[in-house]
Amino acid sequence: MRIAALGFHHETNTFQSVKTDYDSFANFEFLRGSEIADRHATSKFTLAGYFRSAQKFEFDLVPLLFAFTGPTGTITKDAFDRISEEMIDLLKQNGPWDGVLLAQHGAAVTEEYPDMDGEISRRVKEAVGPDTPVVMTLDLHSNITQNQVANTDAIVVFRTNPHLDAVERAGEASEILVKTIRGEVRPVQHLVQVPMIINIVKQPTSFGPMKEIMDEVHEVLEKPGVLSASCGQGFPYSDVDHMGISFLVVTDGDAGFAEEQAKWLARRAWDRRAELQNDSSSVEESVHRAMNAPSDGKPTVIMDVGDNVGGGGTADSTHLLAEAIRQGLTGEKSLLLTLFDPRAVQICISTGVGSAITLKVGAGTDQLHGEPIEVTANVRAITDGKFEEPKPTHGGLRFFDYGPSVALDTENGHTIVLHTVRGIGNMSREQYYSIGILPEQYKVIICKGTVSPRAAYEPISREIIMADSPGVTSANMATFSYQHRRKPLYPFEPETKFD
């Protein structure tokens, strides 16, 4: 049994001004053939689940191509044409296939295709023919479409946020594919798109209404005849018609049952719509609460929701740092944060470790993410910004590379780590340990994210505060001017109906 594995993986924030071109993939992660096994055979990402399944179910996995980059702006037509053509050529040249495993994200937008994942699955199905099953795995932040459903035999979506279950879901997808090839099951799927969005601050699956929604997905999964059940939480920063939450159920041959179960999940989520909206704290209130938290030896973490790097944030917002300085947060180890700032890193590298320096940091990308802040500091360390995180992190990343990085201890008692590669948030505490900084010892930590830093910071924090900070990933959805989203859509149109 020969199964092809490939993926063109991107979460597109269409509100970002910078387009995602071919080099954005080529310079980040663009793997072919055996490079995919070298990188992912033991990672915690979807592809690792395919490799494990190949051993478990004894099939020949042929990894062809995997292109991935951080969540940036709309993918250029040139990048899409070149990458998709290479994918399809490889599929055609190396066939015939018994089946295909497709590792997509589900929220990719190109200049030409608002639903890139639907178009990729269409081209893949066309290349291998209608009788060759194709099973696709998607990120939980997927905007799932009928086109994706029509061009795959089954779709399996991550079920935890932070995403710690990529390997398991890839295993589930592989099992459905293998059983389909053997003729043991005949998957049919039904998608229900609900006319609403879940605010980014309500997307963690470990508590609140989202936990209840995922409990119900698990309830459906337990039912006889159900092969998979998923919620696509939706990615609200993709301005496309199909943006929003959806439910997908895959059954063994029973289309009516799949429809009934997907509709039940959709209705239950709709009934919770009011609880799924923004209730984050203002920047001022977030800093005030964190500064005045009891000193019980554990840090208070403030999530910089407007600069959520995992959602396309610029990684250099200074709104929270400026507010902490304004409110007088000082004292040894009072504040810890990272900022993307290649210019400041160069200055610090030229002055060297141990030197005292006054310079401006942060907010170098645009006006939306605050003003550069002048700090007087000691250059504590200079590193290459590379480290390995052995524990599972959001999305299964293991090898991190923030580019040349510098740690500064400021005269206010703040520690700021400046880095030169933008597209990764604060997903691993190794980012600090690898420089000799112990985040546990700080009073307040600012994390550039909403959900993805939780797996790393929940275990060491006394409280996590969601800050309604301005930025390209703001929780305040009224700050975005949508051109393409469907209408009506709750909560933009509060009177939206769903039956």
Ligand SMILES: [Zn+2]
């Ligand atoms: Zn995601």
